[in-house]
Amino acid sequence: MDKIISKVAALGIPGLVLVTAIGATGLTGAAAITAALAALGPGGILGGIAVLGISGLVVQGITEFGFDAIFSGVVKELYLRGESKGSILNKIEKYPISKTLKRKLKENLEHYN
Numbered sequence: 733m734d735k736i737i738s739k740v741a742a743l744g745i746p747g748l749v750l751v752t753a754i755g756a757t758g759l760t761g762a763a764a765i766t767a768a769l770a771a772l773g774p775g776g777i778l779g780g781i782a783v784l785g786i787s788g789l790v791v792q793g794i795t796e797f798g799f800d801a802i803f804s805g806v807v808k809e810l811y812l813r814g815e816s817k818g819s820i821l822n823k824i825e826k827y828p829i830s831k832t833l834k835r836k837l838k839e840n841l842e843h844y845n
Contacts, residue, residue, distance in 0.1 A: 746784040
């Protein structure tokens with residue numbers, strides 16, 4: 733049941749994003765879909781389709797693992813790719829997340845060698 737819910741959520745969010753973008757164009761029909769897709773991402777319509785696909789993957793990851801695990805994984809990957817702890821700390825400060833999660837990410841970062 734949990735897997736079905738996560739799949740529905742992953743498919744639902746890109747649809748909501750597209751519907752919102754279509755509403756924002758002020759157009760109707762095929763012109764609205766074309767304009768919305770072009771506006772969603774870099775590179776026109778193909779970029780918009782890519783953005784919708786990537787948003788589906790992100791939502792699926794969040795529903796499966798939670799925000800904490802996703803953000804912790806990103807911080808760890810940044811460290812493994814050679815970014816300095818200072819630059820990662822600056823990024824953590826800019827993330828639009830709770831103070832509690834920021835503190836947890838900073839604590840995790842201190843344990844990386």
